[in-house]
Amino acid sequence: xxxxxxxxxxxxxxxxxxxxxxxxxxxxxxxxxxxxxxxxxxxxxxxxxxxxxxxxxxxxxxxxxxxxxxxxxxxxxxxxxxxxxxxxxxxxxxxxxxxxxxxxxxxxxxxxxxxxxxxxxxx
Amino acid sequence: xxxxxxxxxxxxxxxxxxxxxxxxxxxxxxxxxxxxxxxxxxxxxxxxxxxxxxxxxxxxxxxxxxxxxxxxxxxxxxxxxxxxxxxxxxxxxxxxxxxxxxxxxxx
Numbered sequence: 001x002x003x004x005x006x007x008x009x010x011x012x013x014x015x016x017x018x019x020x021x022x023x024x025x026x027x028x029x030x031x032x033x034x035x036x037x038x039x040x041x042x043x044x045x046x047x048x049x050x051x052x053x054x055x056x057x058x059x060x061x062x063x064x065x066x067x068x069x070x071x072x073x074x075x076x077x078x079x080x081x082x083x084x085x086x087x088x089x090x091x092x093x094x095x096x097x098x099x100x101x102x103x104x105x106x107x108x109x110x111x112x113x114x115x116x117x118x119x120x121x122x123x
Numbered sequence: 124x125x126x127x128x129x130x131x132x133x134x135x136x137x138x139x140x141x142x143x144x145x146x147x148x149x150x151x152x153x154x155x156x157x158x159x160x161x162x163x164x165x166x167x168x169x170x171x172x173x174x175x176x177x178x179x180x181x182x183x184x185x186x187x188x189x190x191x192x193x194x195x196x197x198x199x200x201x202x203x204x205x206x207x208x209x210x211x212x213x214x215x216x217x218x219x220x221x222x223x224x225x226x227x228x229x230x
């Protein structure tokens with residue numbers, strides 16, 4: 001089971017990037033998947049999540065500027081980021097969520113992480 | 124938002140000794156806490172979920188406990204490969220929040 005991210009790099013403010021996460025050993029579309037980022041000196045934060053059924057979530061910080069998607073044949077997760085700002089600079093990790101069900105509620109923790117891809121937004 | 128706070132920020136330990144790391148939630152998160160290990164240049168690795176259950180393949184020297192707001196990760200007899208950053212995540216309140224972590228360094 002493995003996740004390998006790509007697509008990071010240096011981009012000017014206002015620019016766009018598409019991050020990719022190639023999965024192996026399991027199927028992306030049948031799992032809770034997402035992107036977590038870590039800015040320098042800051043903690044990890046969820047950026048975007050996609051449930052196996054297709055429902056998506058975006059953090060307020062990227063809402064309206066990002067799109068999470070997946071490609072079944074390529075078994076790959078994507079994150080499109082538009083209107084990039086310097087505070088989007090971070091290491092972006094692809095993550096798989098493990099689901100726990102308790103008393104009709106679902107909980108998710110990350111059981112598989114990628115190594116991350118670095119996004120730097122600067123002129 | 125639930126804030127997860129680690130103590131200490133840095134822990135200096137000699138190989139073979141025990142390390143005890145703490146993580147406190149700003150409000151109750153039941154037992155919905157995971158612990159991760161991260162080494163420089165690598166992605167995090169799941170160690171513990173549900174506050175005390177070791178993930179697959181994790182050595183028994185990693186032990187964890189806690190519920191509510193206070194959680195502990197203990198590494199008995201530190202090995203050279205255990206020097207790393209350790210952080211917790213609460214997943215009781217979706218989508219979950221992460222602590223900044225404790226860095227375990229060689230004394």
